[in-house]
Amino acid sequence: MxxxxxxxxxxxxxxxxxxxxxxxxxxxKALSKTIAKHHGHQLSKTRELLSLNxxxxxxxxxxxVGMRYPDDERLLRLAxxxxxxxxxxxxxxxxxxxxxxxTQRALLDDLAPKTSEISFHMDNLLVESRYDxxxxxxxxxxxxxLTCVEQSRYGQQFEWFTAMLGFEVKFRDQxxxxxxxxxxxxxxxxxxxxxxxxxLDEFPPNEFWD
Numbered sequence: 001m002x003x004x005x006x007x008x009x010x011x012x013x014x015x016x017x018x019x020x021x022x023x024x025x026x027x028x029k030a031l032s033k034t035i036a037k038h039h040g041h042q043l044s045k046t047r048e049l050l051s052l053n054x055x056x057x058x059x060x061x062x063x064x065v066g067m068r069y070p071d072d073e074r075l076l077r078l079a080x081x082x083x084x085x086x087x088x089x090x091x092x093x094x095x096x097x098x099x100x101x102x103t104q105r106a107l108l109d110d111l112a113p114k115t116s117e118i119s120f121h122m123d124n125l126l127v128e129s130r131y132d133x134x135x136x137x138x139x140x141x142x143x144x145x146l147t148c149v150e151q152s153r154y155g156q157q158f159e160w161f162t163a164m165l166g167f168e169v170k171f172r173d174q175x176x177x178x179x180x181x182x183x184x185x186x187x188x189x190x191x192x193x194x195x196x197x198x199x200l201d202e203f204p205p206n207e208f209w210d
Contacts, residue, residue: 022133022136024066025063025079027174047059047062056074071084071085086140088129089127089142094177094178095125098183102120103120103146106146106187117150118149119149119151120148120149122144123144123145128141136170138169138171138176139168140167141165144162144165148161161188162188164185165184165185
């Protein structure tokens with residue numbers, strides 16, 4: 001049986017989640033107000049309809065779930081457009097801007113050659129996230145693969161890096177926005193010999209010597 005202290009801590013945590021303007025439940029409430037006003041519908045009917053469409057039996061169930069299980073997939077999809085908060089990093093607008101910011105910083109890193117013929121490409125992003133419902137800010141940590149491509153008159157030269165990343169994404173005006181100033185990055189050269197193979201064609205081809 002839970003002790004009075006444990007029950008009180010759970011109640012306090014639930015109350016804090018409900019009070020936060022950026023909790024999934026309160027984001028849904030704000031969204032439903034906007035939708036009801038835009039279409040000239042009653043707020044109560046709008047919330048019932050949205051709750052049913054999201055897979056809840058009624059708005060009351062949505063409220064109960066929102067207070068007890070703020071990470072419920074149905075509620076997150078309805079409020080934030082994702083089934084789990086870590087997926088925010090892979091939303092098209094966020095991932096594109098993140099890749100742009102990462103490549104810009106890679107070009108300024110000491111490990112990157114200083115030449116206009118260098119470009120970087122980011123792949124295989126893996127992240128962990130923590131959401132601050134008081135501020136509406138998602139804090140990410142993770143890593144990604146960076147491929148450095150150097151153009152020359154003879155072709156292309158490749159170099160591989162692992163980028164350790166930290167960045168934030170905030171929820172404002174019913175959408176997620178990357179906070180570019182929050183991005184931190186550390187590059188490590190990936191010098192695994194198995195990834196680098198020389199592929200020089202024989203020249204002249206053997207048939208010229210037959």
